[in-house]
Amino acid sequence: MALVKKLFTSAFTLWFLAVQLVWGTPSAFAQASPTSLIDVEPPLIEHEILAEVDADVRQTFVATVVDDDELDSVSLFYRFDNDPTYSSILMRRVSFSSTYIAHVPTDPNSAKNVEYYIQARDKSGNRTVRGYAFNPLVRNINVPEAEPTLAATPEPTTTTASTAEEPKKGVSKVLYVVLGVLAVGLVAGLAGGSDSTSRPANNCVDGTCNISITLGQP
Numbered sequence: 001m002a003l004v005k006k007l008f009t010s011a012f013t014l015w016f017l018a019v020q021l022v023w024g025t026p027s028a029f030a031q032a033s034p035t036s037l038i039d040v041e042p043p044l045i046e047h048e049i050l051a052e053v054d055a056d057v058r059q060t061f062v063a064t065v066v067d068d069d070e071l072d073s074v075s076l077f078y079r080f081d082n083d084p085t086y087s088s089i090l091m092r093r094v095s096f097s098s099t100y101i102a103h104v105p106t107d108p109n110s111a112k113n114v115e116y117y118i119q120a121r122d123k124s125g126n127r128t129v130r131g132y133a134f135n136p137l138v139r140n141i142n143v144p145e146a147e148p149t150l151a152a153t154p155e156p157t158t159t160t161a162s163t164a165e166e167p168k169k170g171v172s173k174v175l176y177v178v179l180g181v182l183a184v185g186l187v188a189g190l191a192g193g194s195d196s197t198s199r200p201a202n203n204c205v206d207g208t209c210n211i212s213i214t215l216g217q218p
Helices: 004-029 157-193
Strands: 044-047 052-054 058-066 070-078 086-090 100-107 114-124 127-130 137-140 199-206 208-212
Touching: 044 127, 058 070, 070 100, 086 100, 127 157
Parallel strands: 052 137
Antiparallel strands: 044 058, 058 100, 070 086, 070 114, 114 127, 114 137, 199 208
16 A cells, blocks of 8 residues: 555656646746846937037937837937047936937037037946947037127217308308498499599399499599
């Protein structure tokens, strides 16, 4: 009886092992597959390069980043012309989308170009870059030319002075004519009171009168 029980136990054990080999091994191998435990796919970065932009108080950089797992960070590394090192700034995610954005403060009067590259890293440590530190992307900065200013309006004093002088000139001319007429009349009166042998002869042509006076001996 003990021998039968022992044989039964051994048979059951062999059956159980056989079932595990047939049904359990593929599942165990599947669970131990490296592709299901380790993420080896790096993120993908899409970014539009703007070759030239106008200078402003800041420059905006936008990228679309996706990953098959979970992203850890998206960073922008930038520097200006002749700078030896890069500065970094985290790009912020726009709402729940795949768009990431960063703003770089700049001088609106400076034409220094911006050299940069974008790096995305997921939770598994996989990393992708758009551009490189030794071969960065470049954004050329253009400073628009200043608009010409309008010429200053001349002072109105000159015009006022000339306008004021015109009536004075007119008055002077009238005064000279009046004095001339008075002088001619005075001379004519003196001539009439003396022993003149002739009288003034008035010759008027086209409104212009020529007066001739002959004076006798006193």
